Amino acid sequence: MSGLPIRDLGWLERPGEDWRTRLKALTAGKETVPGAALAALARPALNLDRLIALDRVRTKLGGRLDPAGLTPLRVALMADATTDYLAPALRASALRHELLVETHVPAYGEALAEALAEDGALADFGAEAVLVASDYRSLGLAAPRTDPGEAAAVAAAAGRLAGIARAAAAAGATPVIQTVPAPADPWCGHLDAALPGSPAAQVAAVNAQLRALAAELGAPVFDADALAGLAGRAEWDDPAYWHRAKLAFAPDLIPLWADHAARILAALRGKARKCLVLDLDNTLWGGVIGDDGLEGIRLGQGSADGEAFQAVQAYALSLKARGIVLAVVSKNEDDAARLPFRQHPEMLLREADIAVFIADWTDKATNLARVAKTLNIGTDALVFLDDNPAERARVRQMLPEVAVPEAPEDPALFPRVLAQSGLFETVALSAEDAKRAAQYAENAERAAAMAEIGDYGDYLVSLEMTCDLAPFDRVGRARIAQLVNKSNQFNLTTRRYTEADIARFETDPGVFDLQARLTDRFGDNGMISVVMFRTGPEEWLCDTWLMSCRVLKRRVEEAVLAAVADAARAAGAKRLVGDYLPSEKNRMVAGHFEGLGFAAAGDLPGGGTRWVLELDGWRVPELPMRLTGALAPGWSREAAE
Amino acid sequence: MSREEIRETLSEIFADVMDLDEVALTDATTADDIEEWDSLSHVRLIVAVEREWGISFTNAEIEGFKCVGDLVSAIAAKAG
Numbered sequence: 001m002s003g004l005p006i007r008d009l010g011w012l013e014r015p016g017e018d019w020r021t022r023l024k025a026l027t028a029g030k031e032t033v034p035g036a037a038l039a040a041l042a043r044p045a046l047n048l049d050r051l052i053a054l055d056r057v058r059t060k061l062g063g064r065l066d067p068a069g070l071t072p073l074r075v076a077l078m079a080d081a082t083t084d085y086l087a088p089a090l091r092a093s094a095l096r097h098e099l100l101v102e103t104h105v106p107a108y109g110e111a112l113a114e115a116l117a118e119d120g121a122l123a124d125f126g127a128e129a130v131l132v133a134s135d136y137r138s139l140g141l142a143a144p145r146t147d148p149g150e151a152a153a154v155a156a157a158a159g160r161l162a163g164i165a166r167a168a169a170a171a172g173a174t175p176v177i178q179t180v181p182a183p184a185d186p187w188c189g190h191l192d193a194a195l196p197g198s199p200a201a202q203v204a205a206v207n208a209q210l211r212a213l214a215a216e217l218g219a220p221v222f223d224a225d226a227l228a229g230l231a232g233r234a235e236w237d238d239p240a241y242w243h244r245a246k247l248a249f250a251p252d253l254i255p256l257w258a259d260h261a262a263r264i265l266a267a268l269r270g271k272a273r274k275c276l277v278l279d280l281d282n283t284l285w286g287g288v289i290g291d292d293g294l295e296g297i298r299l300g301q302g303s304a305d306g307e308a309f310q311a312v313q314a315y316a317l318s319l320k321a322r323g324i325v326l327a328v329v330s331k332n333e334d335d336a337a338r339l340p341f342r343q344h345p346e347m348l349l350r351e352a353d354i355a356v357f358i359a360d361w362t363d364k365a366t367n368l369a370r371v372a373k374t375l376n377i378g379t380d381a382l383v384f385l386d387d388n389p390a391e392r393a394r395v396r397q398m399l400p401e402v403a404v405p406e407a408p409e410d411p412a413l414f415p416r417v418l419a420q421s422g423l424f425e426t427v428a429l430s431a432e433d434a435k436r437a438a439q440y441a442e443n444a445e446r447a448a449a450m451a452e453i454g455d456y457g458d459y460l461v462s463l464e465m466t467c468d469l470a471p472f473d474r475v476g477r478a479r480i481a482q483l484v485n486k487s488n489q490f491n492l493t494t495r496r497y498t499e500a501d502i503a504r505f506e507t508d509p510g511v512f513d514l515q516a517r518l519t520d521r522f523g524d525n526g527m528i529s530v531v532m533f534r535t536g537p538e539e540w541l542c543d544t545w546l547m548s549c550r551v552l553k554r555r556v557e558e559a560v561l562a563a564v565a566d567a568a569r570a571a572g573a574k575r576l577v578g579d580y581l582p583s584e585k586n587r588m589v590a591g592h593f594e595g596l597g598f599a600a601a602g603d604l605p606g607g608g609t610r611w612v613l614e615l616d617g618w619r620v621p622e623l624p625m626r627l628t629g630a631l632a633p634g635w636s637r638e639a640a641e
Numbered sequence: 642m643s644r645e646e647i648r649e650t651l652s653e654i655f656a657d658v659m660d661l662d663e664v665a666l667t668d669a670t671t672a673d674d675i676e677e678w679d680s681l682s683h684v685r686l687i688v689a690v691e692r693e694w695g696i697s698f699t700n701a702e703i704e705g706f707k708c709v710g711d712l713v714s715a716i717a718a719k720a721g
Contacts, residue, residue, distance in 0.1 A: 020657075049685060053660045067698050244700050245684045252688060 009045035011405045011421040034071035042095035055088035055307030070100035078111035080138035081248035093258035097266035115167040130168035132179040135248040145197035152170035158209035175219045179207040181228035184237035218499035220427040223496045248553040263422040270486035279386035280330040300346025308412040313348040313414035327356040355440040375547040430527040442523040463520040467623035469563040472513040488585040513582035542578040564632035581608040668710030694720040
């Protein structure tokens with residue numbers, strides 16, 4: 001068979017012969033085990049037995065596991081079927097996505113009661129995400145209805161799941177709402193969709209209500225119904241396992257389900273990849289450009305192979321359209337590598353589509369690190385597609401945090417590998433995403449302008465920047481939530497909030513909130529900074545301060561401070577207080593408050609530091625930009641008028 | 642495939658499914674002899690056996706397995 005094996009997670013490398021030996025070795029010693037070692041064992045495609053074995057080892061390690069590098073997440077699994085395999089499979093698969101998941105599972109059949117109880121096991125657990133999963137049989141939708149009772153049955157089923165989701169949201173957790181997989185077997189056959197009382201139509205009606213609920217709550221949907229279709233409905237819906245152990249779907253498919261659940265949770269925590277790095281020869285075209293020349297490579301209409309390579313390029317462009325940055329790393333002479341981009345009539349990708357283009361003879365791991373550095377992102381935000389198994393193995397060895405999907409022999413399957421891997425999973429798509437790739441290209445132009453001018457101050461003035469400062473609003477909400485959950489480096493406190501939280505802050509009188517946008521003569525950078533202060537009569541305490549690394553060293557943070565200080569003064573406050581809470585990735589802002597003129601005010605537990613700015617003596621510096629928006633300081637508005 | 646060979650492969654599957662270092666199976670071995678062999682791991686055991694030999698069992702057959710010997714006989718009958 002030439003297809004990509006979906007059930008066996010065909011985009012992942014196979015576990016080596018020594019997988020179990022490596023797993024056992026973790027528990028053999030007494031020393032601390034880094035989280036990265038567990039993540040490495042979780043990266044290959046694991047069957048259910050191996051997922052469970054890996055989860056056991058994690059439990060066994062207990063305090064010996066050093067969780068640094070893994071993001072902790074507490075997940076309640078509210079399911080209407082046997083969860084004994086689902087929970088360990090989810091915990092183990094989450095490690096593949098650098099999440100350290102703790103689960104809470106109510107006793108069989110008690111999910112709704114537990115969710116609605118104000119105190120009790122679920123509340124004690126402190127879930128951050130609640131996965132709401134059900135089954136057509138548990139929901140009473142297995143039987144067809146010939147009387148008009150189907151509306152009531154649908155309402156009861158949807159209401160039951162909505163009850164759990166709403167209770168979770170009210171308790172401050174993010175519900176992840178799973179659609180109900182339709183049964184494999186029809187009632188009247190192809191007529192079913194037209195009969196509201198058929199099990200298929202009842203399930204479809206419930207799913208429509210669940211989608212509406214998710215939109216209302218700002219909650220991600222886990223489309224298990226689509227996943228069942230992908231895996232093959234007849235394989236998914238296995239009545240023998242339902243009768244044997246109340247398994248909602250075949251155990252062979254649990255690793256697939258768990259990886260999908262884990263990727264959604266990872267996306268929720270801002271762990272999605274940002275950049276696709278492409279090899280060239282035999283990845284974007286057939287043949288070797290250095291040997292075969294422009295006329296010799298296979299690309300485009302006329303040959304099956306050439307069409308397949310063109311489809312790879314089309315897929316890369318479809319990712320770019322939603323904000324994934326494209327880069328090239330190839331072992332080639334630079335001019336040979338660029339030749340098809342410039343002159344081949346069938347190339348869909350052009351040089352302008354590639355934010356970073358590296359073609360030389362340096363090893364690819366080094367060049368991937370260069371790509372990350374140029375784009376100001378971590379290597380853990382990269383995905384690398386290369387047809388050559390040796391290059392893939394080398395990159396995995398040198399940079400295990402780079403995602404390197406298995407590329408099947410047939411390039412026709414490259415797009416499918418990327419699509420099925422879920423590496424670019426996202427829980428929301430904002431208008432800004434679509435612009436991001438262009439923004440990286442504009443950054444490259446700015447760098448060129450800088451090189452021409454030389455003096456940095458002159459350069460900033462030459463950018464003709466306008467910084468727009470406004471309170472949170474409905475339009476900005478999705479992007480604010482995205483920044484709050486994705487920003488790692490320029491983020492003083494790394495506090496994560498859901499879109500629902502953000503909506504609450506908009507009207508909370510105890511919170512001063514600000515979103516900043518920046519445009520310059522090269523283009524619109526979009527929303528690039530989010531700040532929240534807890535207001536008090538005397539002092540305002542900084543809860544969140546983050547900024548996109550795209551606009552580093554543009555003095556945006558000073559503009560933001562000017563807006564905060566102006567508002568605080570107007571409200572009668574005497575000082576601003578800011579905390580720096582160190583994380584794995586935010587060392588770059590350790591000196592943030594000091595740089596803005598705050599004075600040190602002691603250490604915080606956990607290695608953080610506190611800083612204070614007395615507003616009395618503070619003076620606004622002259623900034624190389626125009627300030628606009630409702631929160632632009634009064635003096636700047638006057639100056640502009 | 643002899644009963645001996647089936648038992649040997651089965652031992653490896655047991656070790657994998659139950660996460661044990663070594664398993665010495667005889668025809669008389671039952672769930673009482675292996676602590677990790679409970680109703681939950683039993684489901685996974687059957688999945689692994691079905692996958693290994695490319696066969697499938699009905700629930701009635703599965704409920705009839707009382708010891709390793711029963712399982713070996715069923716595999717021998719189905720896998721030839």
